[in-house]
Amino acid sequence: MKTRRITMAQALVCFLKNQYVERDGAEHRFFSGVLGIFGHGNVAGIGQALQQNLDLPYIPVRNEQAAVHLASGYTKTSNRLRTLACTSSIGPGATNMITGAALATINRLPVLLLPGDIFARRNVAPVLQQLESPSTQDISVNDCFKPVSRYWDRIYRPEQLITALPEVMRVLTSPSDCGAVTLALPQDVQAEAWDYPENLFRKRVWLIRRPEPDTVSFARALEVIRKSRKPFLVAGGGVLFSEASKALEQFCTATGIPVGETQAGKGSLPYDNPQCVGALGATGTLAANRLARDADLVIGVGTRYSDFTSASMTAFQNPSVRFVNINTAEFDANKVSAIPVVADARVALERLTAALARYRVEDVYAALIRRLKQEWEVETDRLFHLGLRPRPAQSEVIGALWEASGPRDILVSAAGSHPGDLHKLWRARAPNSYHLEYGYSCMGYEIPGAIGAKLADPTREVYVFLGDGTYLMMPSEIVTSIQEGVKIIIVLVDNHGYASIGGLSQSLGQQGFGTVYRMRGAESGQLEGNFLPVDYEASARSLGAHAIRANGLTEFKQALEKAKSLDRTTVVVIETDREARVPGYESWWDVAVAEVSEMESVRESRARYVEARQKERYHL
Numbered sequence: 001m002k003t004r005r006i007t008m009a010q011a012l013v014c015f016l017k018n019q020y021v022e023r024d025g026a027e028h029r030f031f032s033g034v035l036g037i038f039g040h041g042n043v044a045g046i047g048q049a050l051q052q053n054l055d056l057p058y059i060p061v062r063n064e065q066a067a068v069h070l071a072s073g074y075t076k077t078s079n080r081l082r083t084l085a086c087t088s089s090i091g092p093g094a095t096n097m098i099t100g101a102a103l104a105t106i107n108r109l110p111v112l113l114l115p116g117d118i119f120a121r122r123n124v125a126p127v128l129q130q131l132e133s134p135s136t137q138d139i140s141v142n143d144c145f146k147p148v149s150r151y152w153d154r155i156y157r158p159e160q161l162i163t164a165l166p167e168v169m170r171v172l173t174s175p176s177d178c179g180a181v182t183l184a185l186p187q188d189v190q191a192e193a194w195d196y197p198e199n200l201f202r203k204r205v206w207l208i209r210r211p212e213p214d215t216v217s218f219a220r221a222l223e224v225i226r227k228s229r230k231p232f233l234v235a236g237g238g239v240l241f242s243e244a245s246k247a248l249e250q251f252c253t254a255t256g257i258p259v260g261e262t263q264a265g266k267g268s269l270p271y272d273n274p275q276c277v278g279a280l281g282a283t284g285t286l287a288a289n290r291l292a293r294d295a296d297l298v299i300g301v302g303t304r305y306s307d308f309t310s311a312s313m314t315a316f317q318n319p320s321v322r323f324v325n326i327n328t329a330e331f332d333a334n335k336v337s338a339i340p341v342v343a344d345a346r347v348a349l350e351r352l353t354a355a356l357a358r359y360r361v362e363d364v365y366a367a368l369i370r371r372l373k374q375e376w377e378v379e380t381d382r383l384f385h386l387g388l389r390p391r392p393a394q395s396e397v398i399g400a401l402w403e404a405s406g407p408r409d410i411l412v413s414a415a416g417s418h419p420g421d422l423h424k425l426w427r428a429r430a431p432n433s434y435h436l437e438y439g440y441s442c443m444g445y446e447i448p449g450a451i452g453a454k455l456a457d458p459t460r461e462v463y464v465f466l467g468d469g470t471y472l473m474m475p476s477e478i479v480t481s482i483q484e485g486v487k488i489i490i491v492l493v494d495n496h497g498y499a500s501i502g503g504l505s506q507s508l509g510q511q512g513f514g515t516v517y518r519m520r521g522a523e524s525g526q527l528e529g530n531f532l533p534v535d536y537e538a539s540a541r542s543l544g545a546h547a548i549r550a551n552g553l554t555e556f557k558q559a560l561e562k563a564k565s566l567d568r569t570t571v572v573v574i575e576t577d578r579e580a581r582v583p584g585y586e587s588w589w590d591v592a593v594a595e596v597s598e599m600e601s602v603r604e605s606r607a608r609y610v611e612a613r614q615k616e617r618y619h620l
């Protein structure tokens with residue numbers, strides 16, 4: 001057997017360089033590079049290996065959590081056909097990645113994490129940043145990655161890499177099992193040499209499969225669709241991952257079945273497709289929520305049925321509602337007692353369209369869909385043009401941003417009041433133009449996620465829509481965008497704190513306690529003083545970005561034009577009216593209210609809560 005004597009870290013890097021994927025006849029490299037920060041736990045191992053393999057580019061970031069977010073944004077925009085690996089030192093560098101790992105796994109995004117680990121040899125323990133345990137020596141902080149990884153392994157001996165790496169690739173390229181994969185790499189083992197079989201480094205092409213539905217489930221699904229009079233389709237992220245937009249359009253055009261979209265699935269259809277009734281669920285449109293409420297059949301395509309999609313299990317109220325779920329993951333396909341069609345979205349939708357050639361929804365239902373859709377467009381226009389002064393409503397800022405953006409541009413957001421407003425109002429015009437991380441809804445995802453999106457598709461302008469709260473949590477990757485020459489446009493909505501949670505708190509009878517950015521008052525000792533004096537433009541400028549403050553909508557529109565003309569990351573700061581919120585549309589989200597309280601407002605809220613919960617259903 002031909003062998004190559006190299007270190008474990010060198011072997012890992014050589015392997016990554018030679019992994020390819022193939023789908024629909026197109027083949028390309030799977031790993032586009034490695035993100036990270038060096039410390040003593042990886043500099044001499046992975047760091048050394050990367051230095052002698054510059055054809056796998058190394059991108060330094062400012063925060064390891066952001067590295068994982070960046071990789072998630074990259075692979076999401078690439079429909080999971082490409083990704084980035086992330087390397088960290090041991091200890092805090094490693095644990096910084098745990099949040100990113102959870103985000104990737106929840107959103108079903110393949111990212112490879114390579115945290116450094118404590119010495120396998122142990123004789124010098126405890127090493128710097130080692131967590132010791134009196135009950136075992138077989139533990140480190142990297143064990144915390146186990147519940148947030150789809151595959152987890154620790155490489156105690158260099159030859160273990162040989163059996164671990166195929167498993168890593170199997171999971172990362174699986175449409176049903178992908179998520180974060182963690183390989184913990186003890187720092188001494190990274191630097192150890194081994195005679196690796198040459199075959200480990202041959203080019204390997206992993207086929208991203210499009211699984212076909214099984215005939216029995218498919219026939220049963222067809223039967224219930226044919227019998228349904230008020231069918232409704234839920235388009236989830238799986239539609240986009242599968243690149244099934246065309247197939248979905250053909251299916252709903254042929255059948256007349258209306259399509260509601262989850263956060264991950266929005267943009268599956270262009271907003272002006274007659275069958276597209278927009279966002280579904282807790283942050284849904286009136287059109288989608290009404291149709292879902294009365295539907296006798298729900299066809300879930302590539303959806304996890306999160307509580308936002310199901311409006312905390314109140315979205316589907318028809319007593320005889322049935323479900324058909326098309327999903328590559330058996331786990332999701334079986335939710336809500338559905339007929340599980342375990343299959344690729346595109347394949348299944350194409351087969352359904354062909355098999356349902358003579359099926360079409362009744363005229364009364366078609367007319368209802370048309371009317372509800374028209375009414376929703378009128379409502380969106382109203383919210384885009386409220387004419388509020390001196391500070392515009394967030395919905396008007398969204399409207400102005402939408403008007404300034406192009407159809408292929410990408411909008412990135414994740415947490416705050418923005419996801420809900422955008423879900424309802426953003427008029428997505430192309431697949432992957434609406435990039436919401438709402439599986440983990442992680443403050444701080446936005447900027448690194450957007451850099452990842454831009455790296456994945458540099459031909460599209462990338463906008464970030466984030467709040468002052470989120471900005472303060474992780475502005476640091478602006479520096480990375482400057483370093484890499486990756487331009488993004490960041491719209492920073494300044495509403496002095498957490499408008500979203502503040503609004504939620506008010507609705508719970510808690511008066512927004514702890515959600516406004518205010519100084520601690522000298523006399524009361526409470527946070528009742530002036531607004532915190534944060535200069536967001538100066539902050540953005542100090543990190544290398546161009547920054548503009550827009551006073552009102554006219555200046556905001558001018559600022560966006562300026563931002564588009566620049567080739568550097570630009571932050572546009574706009575203050576909005578915190579209280580001018582986009583309402584809910586016959587939807588519900590279950591946030592449990594205190595059962596007993598000293599406060600009357602909380603007791604009232606509890607009574608409303610108990611009443612509202614009556615609508616929650618088990619779909620058995």
Ligand SMILES: Cc1ncc(C[n+]2csc(CCOP(=O)(O)OP(=O)(O)O)c2C)c(N)n1
Nearest residue numbers: 415416417443467468469470497498499500
């Ligand atoms: C990392 C993280 N911490 C806490 C939360 C809970 N949370 C959700 S929205 C929000 C406030 C966000 O504030 P901001 O970005 O200013 O947006 P706004 O609510 O003002 O629209 C918080 C704290 C979260 N989603 N992520």
Ligand SMILES: [Mg+2]
Nearest residue numbers: 467468469497
């Ligand atoms: Mg805010």
